[in-house]
Amino acid sequence: MADIQPESARSAHARGDWGAAYAAWSVADPDTLSAEELEDFAVTAELTGHHDETISALNRAFHRSQEVSDLTRSVRCAFRITMTSYVHGESALARGWTSRAESLVADLDDGVELGWVAFLRMFRALDAGDFATAGSCADEVAERGRRFAEPDLTALGLCSQGRMAIYSGRVLEGLARLDEAMVRVLAGEASPVVAGHVYCTAIEGCQEISDFGRVAEWTAALERWCAAQPGLLTFTGQCAVHRGQLLRLHGEWQQALEEFERATRRYQEVNAPDAVGLAAYEAGEVLRLRGELAEADAAYERSADRGFDPQPGLALLWLSRGQSAAALAAVDRLLAETDGPVQRCRLLPAAVEVLLDAGEIDRARDVAAELDGLAGHFGCVGLEAAAAHAHGAVELAAGDAAGALPYLRKAQQLWARAEATYERSQARLLTGRALAEVGDTESSRRELEAARTVFRQIGARPAADSADSLLAPASLPAGLTAREAEVLRLVASGRSNAQIAADLVLSEKTVARHLSNIFTKLDVRSRTAATAFAFEHGVV
Numbered sequence: 001m002a003d004i005q006p007e008s009a010r011s012a013h014a015r016g017d018w019g020a021a022y023a024a025w026s027v028a029d030p031d032t033l034s035a036e037e038l039e040d041f042a043v044t045a046e047l048t049g050h051h052d053e054t055i056s057a058l059n060r061a062f063h064r065s066q067e068v069s070d071l072t073r074s075v076r077c078a079f080r081i082t083m084t085s086y087v088h089g090e091s092a093l094a095r096g097w098t099s100r101a102e103s104l105v106a107d108l109d110d111g112v113e114l115g116w117v118a119f120l121r122m123f124r125a126l127d128a129g130d131f132a133t134a135g136s137c138a139d140e141v142a143e144r145g146r147r148f149a150e151p152d153l154t155a156l157g158l159c160s161q162g163r164m165a166i167y168s169g170r171v172l173e174g175l176a177r178l179d180e181a182m183v184r185v186l187a188g189e190a191s192p193v194v195a196g197h198v199y200c201t202a203i204e205g206c207q208e209i210s211d212f213g214r215v216a217e218w219t220a221a222l223e224r225w226c227a228a229q230p231g232l233l234t235f236t237g238q239c240a241v242h243r244g245q246l247l248r249l250h251g252e253w254q255q256a257l258e259e260f261e262r263a264t265r266r267y268q269e270v271n272a273p274d275a276v277g278l279a280a281y282e283a284g285e286v287l288r289l290r291g292e293l294a295e296a297d298a299a300y301e302r303s304a305d306r307g308f309d310p311q312p313g314l315a316l317l318w319l320s321r322g323q324s325a326a327a328l329a330a331v332d333r334l335l336a337e338t339d340g341p342v343q344r345c346r347l348l349p350a351a352v353e354v355l356l357d358a359g360e361i362d363r364a365r366d367v368a369a370e371l372d373g374l375a376g377h378f379g380c381v382g383l384e385a386a387a388a389h390a391h392g393a394v395e396l397a398a399g400d401a402a403g404a405l406p407y408l409r410k411a412q413q414l415w416a417r418a419e420a421t422y423e424r425s426q427a428r429l430l431t432g433r434a435l436a437e438v439g440d441t442e443s444s445r446r447e448l449e450a451a452r453t454v455f456r457q458i459g460a461r462p463a464a465d466s467a468d469s470l471l472a473p474a475s476l477p478a479g480l481t482a483r484e485a486e487v488l489r490l491v492a493s494g495r496s497n498a499q500i501a502a503d504l505v506l507s508e509k510t511v512a513r514h515l516s517n518i519f520t521k522l523d524v525r526s527r528t529a530a531t532a533f534a535f536e537h538g539v540v
Helices: 004-014 018-026 035-047 051-067 071-087 091-104 113-127 131-147 151-167 171-186 192-208 212-227 236-249 253-269 273-289 293-305 313-320 324-337 341-357 361-378 381-397 401-417 421-437 441-458 461-471 482-492 497-504 508-522 527-536
Strands: none
Touching: 004 018, 004 035, 018 035, 035 051, 035 071, 035 192, 051 071, 071 091, 071 113, 091 113, 113 131, 113 151, 131 151, 151 171, 151 192, 151 341, 171 192, 171 212, 192 212, 192 236, 192 341, 212 236, 212 381, 236 253, 236 273, 253 273, 273 293, 273 313, 293 313, 313 324, 313 341, 324 341, 341 361, 341 381, 361 381, 381 401, 381 421, 401 421, 421 441, 421 461, 441 461, 461 482, 482 497, 482 508, 482 527, 497 508, 508 527
């Protein structure tokens, strides 16, 4: 069996059938496997979510390599043990193996092995917040990867250089490095484990700066990559999170929540508990916008439990609950302690919203200006849209509705380019408010109705309620409710019950019930009479 199973495993490994490869490797006698075979076994175990067996196989491969003085393989095994330990939250083990790898190359003047160790030093520097050292290490990784023609090291180095450049504010340079890393991965130059890490790291980097075009393109590539490998489990959680983020952006919120739940299950299956925090935070964002505040609070709590900061979403949740003082205190703290352009990009749009609610218009204007500067520097449509949106909201709050309109129209256009359904409709709602304040009531109504329709379609109940309140007359005749007045306006425009149901995202039965109540309150018996009443009493 020890002779037959490795051959079967190697065949499955070569074609990327990780389930079959793991089944074959796992019944082989590990004492009969070479260091190379043990490394391959570790790959299949890692990709199929068997962490303990991954560590065991890599430990065996490390010791076999040590026995025959194979320094390159020894360092590579130490590197892989360190990285998989980091992923699974085993920080002490990862630090120990980093030191072990350093001791292996202590007397080495040059060689590819120093590139693997430089990558581990980069991680250690990032943990310590030493970005300058981390950047130097990333450069060394890429340089040694190229010089020694080591494709995995080159891809990891380029990806690391990209992220470090973006964090340093050199966005165009960083994106160019990420693009190059992705080209190498898409060409099949990197090994499966490294390819998966590069995919996810590059997508995460673009998500942080709202480069939604790259996020969508690379997430689609990651989906294809995952689907082409039977039995693959590792990286499918990340793929589900990124897919969910795009679905949230596009307004497909229920599907987004399902993806975040799927991601959580996958992370739990591969024993990567820390990654669950991001999925929980993203779910909390959707639930908050749907008005499911208790559920959102629970999601943010799960996020915090897993070490992922639930801010600024939690501050916006407090704002939704009327806890304005708590929201402002959190934003004040975050603005004071958050450094780095990427980190502040995530904070500033929420900060503007909270500051405006607190009536701190001048501070909100300063924050919007900072966001505008970052957006111009980064050149990403999502950030440019957020900046224009923030400026429009500030001018509207300051009483300059006419000054707000150009910003809000720009925000609408940019959100549309980013395919950001909810955000574009929020810009339309603010536009409707601004138009009403400058006296253009008909244009205001059209904007508000368009925004409300989208809010209802995607399930954004609080935003839809806001649009309702803006559209409702100060007082309605004959005791009509806001919803009944809305139905009456559509009847007066000549819409059928089926059309009204589609417009309002209701069943035809519900529309018929509303119409019956309207007829009773107005003491009329026909749609024609109801329409006449609507025009006579200013309901339309």
